Structures are given as structure tokens and as C-alpha cells.
Amino acid sequence: MFTALSLLQQRHSVPSRQLGEPAPDEATLQALLEAAIRVPDHGKLVPFRLVRLQGEAKLHFGEQLASIAIRNHPDMSDAKLEKDRLRYTFAPLVVVVVACLHADSKVPEIEQKLCAGNVAYNILLGAYALGYGAQWLTGWAAYDREVAGILGLAEHEHVVGFVHLGTPQIEVPDRDRPALADLLSTWTP
Template sequence: MSAALALLQQRHSVPSRQLGEPAPDEATVQALLEAAIRVPDHGKLVPFRLIRLDGEAKLRFGEQLAELAIRNSPELSEAKQEKERLRYTFAPLVLVVVARIDDASKVPAIEQTLCAGNVAYNILLGAYALGLGAQWLTGWAAYDREVASMLGLAAHEHVIGFVHLGTPQMDVPDRDRPALADLLSTWAP
């Protein structure tokens, strides 16, 4: 079996709370992202971009999310407020993968969105190949227009996910996977 296929068969996410220092160095991050953006892109639209959250920016982002969550739900418990505040602080680097949809293009919006999703998945694959841990998360913040505005997104942009990157702080067992036989059928005319 090829090393690439073995990588695909072993890849799994590491929960963001289990990711810590050391962060990948800048050369590794650049190489990872250069590889991650090599995705199928019908029409060569490049319907994606990336935003880095690291250092103090992660903490400030979490604080602003907590403020927004409290404004939207004043009854939010103290524990949930704290969860919002700290959500982005565990992994040393968080990458926001953004879809940029061109509604004027002949390429359907779903294909553009899937292209951006492939960038997020390539980050996961690349991180695993490099011995890093990663987790792709969304949550309410990925779908909230006020959060999009906070991130500087334009009206035609939306968050695909927040990819948390770092060094696994513990061994994480793989989860149960579906049986291929339950998912694969053969079409016959």
C-alpha cells in the first residue's frame, strides 16, 4: 500500500482542547498552506481565502464572541460564556477558511463552496502528514453574520470552518468508522 493511501486510512482529528504548543514554525505553516490550496477549482475562481488567528488575536476573538453570545442570549450561563471566551485559545494556531462565492459565475455556488471545503480538508490531511494535530470546527460563529463582519468578510463570503492546529497533547483514539459496504452501491440502468 502506498504511503499516501495509508495516510488517508489513518487520518483522524485531534480535539481542539487536546492541541497545544509547540505550534508549527512559520516555514511549516507556509508549506502546509501552499499544499492545502491545491484543490479542484472549476473555472479557476479561487473561491476561498484564509484568515489566521494566533497569539493575542485568538483571545480577543473569543472575548468578542462571548460578548456577542451574551448579547444574543442574556440568560447564557457563566460556564457557556467561559466556553465561548476560551474556545479559540487551546490550539496555538486557528485558521479560518472562508468561501468567496461568485454568484455571477457559471460555476454553481455549491461547487465553489466545496472547493473551499477542500482547502479545509487539505489542511487536516497536511497537518496529519506532518505529525501535527488538527480539528475542523464550525459552531454558531461560522454561520453568524456579525461574526463574519468581525472577521472582515464581505457579503459574498462565509466561514467554512475554523481549523485548529497544534501539537497533540495526548494520544487520541480513532472513532468508529462506517462500513464501506453500507455506503457503496452499483447503479444499473
């Protein structure tokens, strides 16, 4: 019984700078994403969608982000500007997970966002299960409306995260994890 939990017990993020080729091939990616979208979805709203960044598109995306960054922060250092420009070029594939919020629904927005977040987490789990590495990142670009426009997002859509995918180029040590005893309590009336 507990061996089935080993995937959850061993999963860890691989820094995007340490993700190289190969990314999942097209058939594997399709299977991974089909599995990832099987999430709890109160109201069957499907409050999410995915945008793929791959190949030269990643560099073009980073260049547009750098333009926004320097316009918004003219005193930004060259190092920070270069970091924004190259941020999406390390992993061979980036999947942008987008929350598509239905304001007219009885389902609270937080539940819709959590649904989209579950998609991002399922991509992480699925990638690990398939032997790939992944990292879920946000950063300022996830919250910037001009960046949302570049990605073709509508006003009711928001980036939940950029999931970087590829093959780990190094062995990543696990980090310290919190103790369950510090987190679990029992409610009594």
C-alpha cells in the same frame, strides 16, 4: 500501492483542547497552506481565502464572540459564555477557511463552497502528514454575520470552518468508522 493510502486510513481529528505548542513554524505553515490550496477549482475562481488567528488575537476574538453571544442570549449560562470566550485559545493556531462566493459565475455556489471545504480538509491532511494535530470546527460563530464582520468578511464571504492546529498533547484513539459495504452501491440501468 496501498501504503500510499495509509495517510488517509490513519488520519483523525485531535480535539482542539488537546492541541498544544508547538504549532507549525512559519516556513512549515507556509508550505502546508501552499499545499492545502491545491484543490479542484471549477472555473479557476479561487473561491476561498484564509485568516490566521494566533497569539493574543485568539483571546480577543473569543471575547468578541462572548459579547455577541450574551447580547443574543442574555440568559446564557456562565459556563457556556466562558466556553465561547475560550474556544479559540487552546490550539496555538487557528486558520479560518473562508468561502468567497462568486454569484455571477456559472459555477454553482455549492461547487465553490466544496472547493473551500477541500482547502480545510487539505489542511487537516497536511497537518497529520507533518506530525501535527488538527480539528475542523464550525459552531454558531461560523454562520453569524456579525462574526463575519469581525473577521473582515465581505457580504459574499462565509466561514467554512475554523481549523485548529497544534501538537497533540494526548494519544487520540480512532473512532468507529462506517463500513464501506453500507455506503457503496452500484447503479445499473
